[in-house]
Amino acid sequence: MNPIVLVTVSGKDAPGITSELTGVLAESQAIILDIGQAVIHGLLSLSILFKLDPSDSSKATIKDLLFKAAELDLKLDFKVFHEEDTHSPLLTSPHRYALTLISDAITGAALHEVSKILVDHHLNIQTIQRLSEKEFSCVELQLSANHPPQEKALKIELLSITQKLGVDIAFQAEGLFRRAKRLVVFDMDSTLIQNEVIDEFARELGVYEEVARITHEAMEGKIDFNESFIRRCKMLEGLTPKQIDQVYDRLEITLGVEDLFNILKKLGYKIALISGGFRSIASRLKTRLEIDYVYANELIFKDGSATGDVVYPIVNAQRKADLLEVIAQQEGITLDQVIAIGDGANDLLMLERAGLGIAFNAKPAVSEQADMALNQKNLRSVFYLLGISARDVAGALQ
Numbered sequence: 001m002n003p004i005v006l007v008t009v010s011g012k013d014a015p016g017i018t019s020e021l022t023g024v025l026a027e028s029q030a031i032i033l034d035i036g037q038a039v040i041h042g043l044l045s046l047s048i049l050f051k052l053d054p055s056d057s058s059k060a061t062i063k064d065l066l067f068k069a070a071e072l073d074l075k076l077d078f079k080v081f082h083e084e085d086t087h088s089p090l091l092t093s094p095h096r097y098a099l100t101l102i103s104d105a106i107t108g109a110a111l112h113e114v115s116k117i118l119v120d121h122h123l124n125i126q127t128i129q130r131l132s133e134k135e136f137s138c139v140e141l142q143l144s145a146n147h148p149p150q151e152k153a154l155k156i157e158l159l160s161i162t163q164k165l166g167v168d169i170a171f172q173a174e175g176l177f178r179r180a181k182r183l184v185v186f187d188m189d190s191t192l193i194q195n196e197v198i199d200e201f202a203r204e205l206g207v208y209e210e211v212a213r214i215t216h217e218a219m220e221g222k223i224d225f226n227e228s229f230i231r232r233c234k235m236l237e238g239l240t241p242k243q244i245d246q247v248y249d250r251l252e253i254t255l256g257v258e259d260l261f262n263i264l265k266k267l268g269y270k271i272a273l274i275s276g277g278f279r280s281i282a283s284r285l286k287t288r289l290e291i292d293y294v295y296a297n298e299l300i301f302k303d304g305s306a307t308g309d310v311v312y313p314i315v316n317a318q319r320k321a322d323l324l325e326v327i328a329q330q331e332g333i334t335l336d337q338v339i340a341i342g343d344g345a346n347d348l349l350m351l352e353r354a355g356l357g358i359a360f361n362a363k364p365a366v367s368e369q370a371d372m373a374l375n376q377k378n379l380r381s382v383f384y385l386l387g388i389s390a391r392d393v394a395g396a397l398q
């Protein structure tokens, strides 16, 4: 059996190191099985896994490599295996995951707590990569495991340190579907915009207090959406198009939306807005932000003002999820290729239906049930969850 050798070279990076070392391997006709290299702040770490030629019984190749490394002022460690070794680096873990950490500034404590949990769940860290540019605000850990972890228990543990350490942690299976997303579906109120439009309409009519109280309860999932929606719409009787204009003018688009849409479109994503709010606002956002699909509720107008009635069927939690599926079918993609982002209890079914459901600054009940929760103010952090770095984003925006 041919011995297998793993060499690890470290030291100050300089041009030509890989070329010199692989030159030794070429001369000895070693068969390279794997190679990996990282340069972090000018320090090189290079690993090469290779099979020795049977004639190389004296391990001359290793000696040559040690000699070459000394010449290049590098440190070289090596380990010899046999193919059937249980610790052979050839035995790879079949399950792969990506864990993303996002915070204003990621602390040592956060990294420590996360890696401790990963050990408990038998998850191995393969690589750590910073995705943010200037600040240390996002890292992605590529993980591997021999057996799938207990995702529910893992998620609960991660969520508990999320609150304690003020970081967002996303854990997702790594693989083709993570990279093959095609459609992003957004909720409108408190997701794409910072307001609840129904409350703003109510403000125009002087019934803000009553309506906002019901909206809050509905979004926390404490009361039935349909019933509460109909009740609130009744209070909007008399609303005029001019008042809708005034509300539209003071809406605050969530930070990062323009950049996010800009790049998603460049990457060929389709964007949908599915809202339990109102079409009179959603359709204007469609034009302004060039959204591909828009579904929302519609107030009925008569003689120049709202009657307090709405068009049926009401876009509620169930309908949001169904519409997401309709759009996916129309686009000819699978649900695994869909990302849904929302904050309210009426988004939960839609977040569940999508391959990736993101609770964005959501109510606690929503965050706990979604695939992942983002508590960042800026929607640009969605890029990080897709594994797109800040540098790539900046390059694409130029």
Ligand SMILES: [Mg+2]
Binding pocket: 187, 188, 189, 190, 191, 342, 343, 344
């Ligand atoms: Mg919402």
